[in-house]
Amino acid sequence: MTAPADTIKLIRYGLDRFAEIRPTLVALYAEVYADQLSDPFFSVERFEQRLEGYASRPGWEAVVAYDGGEAAGYAFASTLPAGSAWWAGMLEPLPEGYADEDGKRTLALFELMVRQPWRGTGLAHRIHEELLASRPEERVTLLVEPTHPKVKALYESWGYSNVGDQQPFPDAPIYATMVRPLNDS
Numbered sequence: 001m002t003a004p005a006d007t008i009k010l011i012r013y014g015l016d017r018f019a020e021i022r023p024t025l026v027a028l029y030a031e032v033y034a035d036q037l038s039d040p041f042f043s044v045e046r047f048e049q050r051l052e053g054y055a056s057r058p059g060w061e062a063v064v065a066y067d068g069g070e071a072a073g074y075a076f077a078s079t080l081p082a083g084s085a086w087w088a089g090m091l092e093p094l095p096e097g098y099a100d101e102d103g104k105r106t107l108a109l110f111e112l113m114v115r116q117p118w119r120g121t122g123l124a125h126r127i128h129e130e131l132l133a134s135r136p137e138e139r140v141t142l143l144v145e146p147t148h149p150k151v152k153a154l155y156e157s158w159g160y161s162n163v164g165d166q167q168p169f170p171d172a173p174i175y176a177t178m179v180r181p182l183n184d185s
């Protein structure tokens with residue numbers, strides 16, 4: 001299926017509308033990650049725990065794409081708090097000061113997913129750019145599994161660079177840590 005641009009609406013949700021949008025975020029996760037749900041880290045329950053954690057942070061925002069009223073994909077992100085542990089799992093040290101977080105510096109993009117019929121249509125990029133468009137942070141970071149080189153290449157084509165591998169939780173996969181400047185920094 002192709003998604004003509006004029007049938008798509010991108011809606012931004014802040015923390016004040018988290019309860020309203022939460023069921024949609026969980027339902028799309030369960031569909032997109034259906035073949036990985038038996039892995040405890042990727043279970044719906046663990047996703048909901050992570051989602052609650054992310055959405056308890058200041059600056060949480062989601063952008064959900066609707067095609068003719070049907071949710072087709074989304075992304076969400078929060079500002080890293082001062083002293084954030086985001087960089088703590090890096091396998092190799094980062095340059096001096098690189099990991100210093102003051103509560104304003106870095107946006108962490110926690111999830112980006114698009115349902116199968118809308119893959120390869122450019123919708124993921126549109127959601128991503130809409131989410132970043134009005135953010136005040138200097139840079140955005142996300143994690144991608146190095147075993148998904150095409151997704152990593154996609155992010156590189158969107159302006160991200162890999163700054164090293166990390167393991168954020170003991171039972172999480174090893175992820176490549178991707179960073180892109182925001183706001184001409």
Ligand SMILES: CC(C)(COP(=O)(O)OP(=O)(O)OC[C@H]1O[C@@H](n2cnc3c(N)ncnc32)[C@H](O)[C@@H]1OP(=O)(O)O)[C@@H](O)C(=O)NCCC(=O)NCCS
Nearest residue numbers: 112113114118119120121122124125143144148150151154
């Ligand atoms: C990541 C995503 C939003 C990108 O959407 P998109 O811009 O429409 O791009 P595509 O879906 O066409 O993906 C680009 C390529 O990456 C591959 N790819 C996408 N997700 C993948 C995954 N989870 N594992 C392995 N490869 C994947 C696709 O097969 C495609 O390869 P191709 O060009 O040979 O067909 C979408 O693929 C998605 O929702 N994937 C599942 C969730 C996910 O992995 N999110 C990213 C977490 S970092």
